[in-house]
Amino acid sequence: MFGLPQSTELRKVVHKKLIFAKFPGELNGDRKKRFDNDISRIGIVNEISPSSVNIKEGESIKSIFVVQIELKTKNYDERNVLLISKLFGQQMLIILKYEEEYQLAVYQTKLLYSDWKSNSEMELHLNGLDLDSMWLNMVEQVSGIIPKNGNSLDEQIAVEVEKAKLMKQIDEMETQARKETQSKKKFDMFQRMKEYQKLLEKL
CATH class of the missing domain: 1.10.287 (Helix Hairpins)
Known part of the structure; x- marks a missing residue:
């Protein structure tokens, strides 16, 4: 999907009850209902790691999960996506899918998004000397934010x-x-x- 190597592909379902159990304080009452109303299905679809692509581990990043969230509505609550981004305690590229449209999201100090696009319009390039630099490059591709004036x-x-x-x-x-x-x-x-x-x- 989106040009990612076939060697990275996975098919692992993430059941919503796992998320409810991990975040009981955040997902109770109306919040839990809204989560259920927003999200249909969650699955890990790729893992980018030294064993799946020809790249070294980074100092802080050992692998990057790609998680697809199938949405019931395009008007979703951002807090639900934020919780999922923190589920595994490591970097995660999130693919939001609503009908035949896709939006990418990453967490880097805050949630950052791409525009909504069709499958054929969406493409990602795995660039970097190691997983640390690959992740930063991925964040730039998703958000469109490029460092300027010597900024990190x-x-x-x-x-x-x-x-x-x-x-x-x-x-x-x-x-x-x-x-x-x-x-x-x-x-x-x-x-x-x-x-x-x-x-x-x-x-």
Whole structure:
């Protein structure tokens, strides 16, 4: 799938009761019901490791699981995907499948996503000298976040998060300013928008 080597393929079902047992505090009552309503099926479909591909272990990463989640709805709760990403205590590439569309997700300081695409449009390249560098490359492919200005990947992710936050504040402020009838309040809002814009340009 998505160009991953056949040697990495697995077929292991992950039963939802395993996840309910591992995260009883997070998945109870309505949360458990929402998890069940969001997710149809979970399976480990690939394992990328020195035994399945020609690559060395990394200092911190010994293997990467690829887990496919079949969704009942496209409007899923991100918290459910976050729990699954922490299930095995190691790096995991998550394939979210809804009908005939796919979205990729990885956890690297936060959950990062690709756009929704068809099977034929989705492709992954296993690049790296070892599993540590391969994982970072995989995160870049999924998220589209590329380190700049000497930043590490984690530092660049933090920058992108801050950019998104500022852009949201600018959009919200602009919407409020359009509705505001008092000229002084409108002026103050535009001044704040300029401040947000300056902060955005510095990032």
